[in-house]
Amino acid sequence: MTLIGIGQIILYLGVLLLVTKPLGTFIARVFQGERTFLDPVVAPLERLIYRVAAIDPRKEMNWKENAVAMLLFNGCGIVFLYLLQRVQQVLPLNPQGFGAVTPDSALNTAVSYVTNTNWQGYSGETTMSYLTQMAGMTVQNFLSAATGLAIMALFIRGIARHSVATLGNFWVDLTRSTLYILLPLAVILSLVLVSQGSVQNLSSYASAQFLQPTADTSGTRVTEQVIAMGPAASQVAIKHLGTNGGGFFNANASHPFESPTPLTDFLLLLAETCIAAGVCYTYGVMVGDKRQGWALLTAMLLIYVIAIVGLYAAESAGNPVLNGLGVDQHASALNPGGNMEGKETRLGIGPSILMATASTSTSTGAVNSMHDSYTPLGGLVPLVMMHLGEVVLGGVGSGLYGMLVFVIVAVFVAGLLVGRTPEYLGHKIEPFEMKMASLLILIMPIAVLVFTAIAVVTDAGKAGISNPGPHGFTEILYAFTSQGNNNGSAFAGLNANTPFYNCTGAIAMLIGRFWLAVPTLALAGSLARKKLIPSGEGTLPTHTPLFIFWLIAVILVVGALNFLPALALGPIVEFFMMPH
């Protein structure tokens, strides 16, 4: 660990905390339908959209109507994105003349972007036309994030309200999320990225002559390098803000045209976590008790900091195998120290592990270093962060509502422990709520474990593995963990662009998103209908350090216990097999 590395971590966390309250306040205004400073510019556009789409913004809907709207909207998104990829060869803005994407890859990619996963089996710069990137990927980056925020807004209202059947209007929340929150932030961030050197053009690829020709693996002489171009900056900005994570280029955020400078790296890191942190504050405002929001953020950040420190320690310690070979892995003026394999030398360990933790804690999945090259324990951290259900910050919107499900489970057991039938913020937790909450905590582990199990016993599954031993197992586990949690980061090393992985992955992603979203809305609908139970001395407060500790324990036990055996056969045994 270096002073600079620690400084970077502290600086990042400090800035994150600074933006939480102003951003959270703003988001609360957006979802409570209040006036914001953007109204003069955005409100006319918003009204226009409602008029064109024939939406009555004042009409409130119950959970079922909202769920149907959400599924319909996202279903159309999948169909549209699939078709766009399949016919891109006949559409304009395709200077490189890319052909149609294969059906299985197109399906996987369509599901991937609509579910906010942004798992990529393909390489952007050799597969997708500019039109597909802009009208397909970038648009879904906005809409999938806005869907997450809209579900969250509906869920929060479920908790804030009592004795009503309606939660709000999905269409309105979707529109306002996009216009007021995501679009303005994305425009600003894109401009900063461009100012720092990200590309934003529609030109065909440039090429450069090598000063010294080289040879590729097959021995063919290579004399020039093709430099990919495109409207990258505009997509990269929302990719991080919307916790999407699908890179414009295959190398994702480690590509200099996506993130050219340390400043952009820092801003992208901040972008993928700021909304997730901000909505905790929004939650506090909307339920009328800001302490509730801070308590959730505290629980999240405590786990987050432990993960950052753990990952940093693992990567700084370097690779024990190299130690045995006499390689100097100690940080010095000329040596970043630690395990630098798969990391950008221009970034170093600090920013790499920060992005890795942020990317897997949220549902971003964007990477600026290759997780496959991490030390075993280093690779364990991103895996565990996803196994927790991405509730530590989590995806925009989905992180908070995922966290609230854990809160309900924690409140249920804690309520019993103090001798009251459990209640949360005035809502009694009854069999229906537990049914939904149980469904929500059990779907993800089942999807991840079952698909991993199928992959490790089928030839099609085993064919993708590129590393021997437990590491190969980790690659598969990581792939399904990433897709089942709508994360999208890849451990790399696994060749996942095959019909087997494309199809199983698509199913895992659909389950991870919509099988969770619908019970979430059902839970919200049920909570909203409940009579308010006023709090008193006997009510268990849900903002105290004790409750935060308990909540963390529940998250860790529910998250970690399910995956411990699998992890033991992957990163954990890999760690113990190394010389120490």
Place this chain on the structure above:
Amino acid sequence: METALSHQKKPLGLTSEIYSRAIVDSLKKLNPRSMARNPVMFVVEVGSVLTTGLWVQALGGHGEAPAWYIGTVSLWLWFTVLFANFSEALAEGRGKAQAEGLRKARKQTMAKRLAHGARHGMPFEVVTSTVLQQGDTFLVEAGDVIPADGEVIEGIASVDESAITGESAPVIRESGGDRSAVTGGTRVLSDWLVVRLTAEPGGGFLDRMIHLIEGAKRQKTPNEIALNILLAAFTIIFLTVCVTLLPFSLFSVEVAGQGSAVTLTVLVALLVCLIPTTIGGLLSAIGIAGMDRMIRHNVIATSGRAIEAAGDVDVLLLDKTGTVTLGNRMATEFIPAPGIAKERLADAAQLASLADETPEGRSIAILAKEKYGLRGREVNAIAATFVPFSAQTRMSGVDISAEGTLHRRSIRKGAAESIKAFVEQQKGEFPVAVRQTAEEVSRSGGTPLVVAENGEVLGVIHLKDIVKGGIKERFSHLRKMGIKTVMITGDNPLTATAIAAEAGVDDFLAEAKPEDKLNLIRDYQRQGRLVAMTGDGTNDAPALAQADVAVAMNTGTQPAREAANMIDLDSNPTKLLEIVEIGKQLLMTRGTLTTFSIANDVAKYFAIIPAAFATTYPALNALNIMKLSSPESAILSAVIFNALIIVALIPLALKGVKYRPVSAVQLLRRHLLIYGVGGVVAPFVGIKLIDLALAAFGWA
């Protein structure tokens, strides 16, 4: 007659007979149809069957592991199921024993049925109680057992209700009023009653009680269902974990190029250890024990739901008389009028009260004796004529003619207004000071009785409501738990304020009429609060029906008992406080055992994972932090611990977690420390000890 339920708290009451019956019952409960009701334990049973099959296979020489090993694992898995069944059978067994006592009381009753509309003295026919219909009238005479629940329509009699209350003192039952309900199975001691049947035979109070005690009618409460869902979710997750571990293991063997895949026996063992068997196995016993604990407090709850609701109550409506205060007012002080000696007042007051058999009257005599040494005089020794209280004069007292003289002492005590009229009639004067004193007494919550002799006012007796000892502390405990206490009284607001302050209740309702009570309950419920109350009279019935937890006194009327969801056989209104505690205990026991059960999993992983993959990945032995002697011993120790912990926790499940009147945060901290942290640590110690024992005896 032997009483089925003695009053007051009884010890656990586990006899060897109950134990032996529980052992038989736990075997009977292995029937998959009854096991299926409990998803957690059903999974264990299926696992046991599976490993038993593997054991048989191993005996045939084709086993995946040595037969002794698979056999031992299977044996302990069966024990896990049996121990859980045993806990339930034990909890039910106590109820069954009590129910049998009650059944004896019900058996072979004959009824003297009267013709429709017939009255006492008319001929009757003797029939067995089972043929009686609702609406029939029957006669019961001294020595008869009342054949079924009913309402007295004629007569008055003393009835022995010890069969249901355990109280041997007979009670009076008479037609009309608040004492008209009789219960089947009780016995008339003297006189006779004509009773109209109000319940179908088999649906009467005694029958309901038997059903409740036996648990035959026990339905799962909402909270129990919710917990069951969570436990089922955990079971499904861990089932997936264990099922997928087989392919993971096959793959690992393939890539590691050594060892063999994890055996089914180990997977089943891991599954049983991971799923929440501790709480799953004890959950039903906890519920039954909660009901049973009520019964041991002589409270019959009509449903488990009511007990659960009791734990949630946040407003208690308490009748002043009998709950907050002792039933009666007591004289506490003599305040003489100006110029009158205290002794003279005390003497006069005592004389006026000698024949007054009301508790107030007796308390005056006692105060005079204790404070001024005035011994009670023989009533006959003095030529006295007692003047009883009458509604017209609203006074009572005594007229004494001194021997041989015409002088006559007329002593009266009564309300200030009445005494004023009395003295003014005799040309006396009512001093201003006395009026002020009387007002002060009223203001302080007491009742002033003014004493006068002939035309002279002697002073004031201060009658006071005596707040029950220790009640203030209990109310402050309740406050800490977030429960609001509201005193209901017919007194005027002035008196009510003073008593409320002295007793430390949070609020009061003065000059309360029955409909006020109902409205108050509705108000609180509109605010989302759960209200508990006690009642006995017919006019309490609407409020009882409205309250979330309604406790009727057993001495109460039939409508009150019908409207309530609990009946206190001791008819002690303070019992409400204990009912709340029992409700909380029930929930806490569920919560603590759930936490403990899940927390246990951490250690079990550390025992089983290194053992399961010992041949494939010997490096994983680094996780064997308990240094268990061998893979077989590790898995056996975990399984044995998992089974024994159920037995170890049966007493806790039956007794319930000790209730403490502290705030929610303190309670949570305490329980998380004991059952959360304890739940993580205990199995490390337990499994290690079992492993040491197994190794020492060379069993594994």
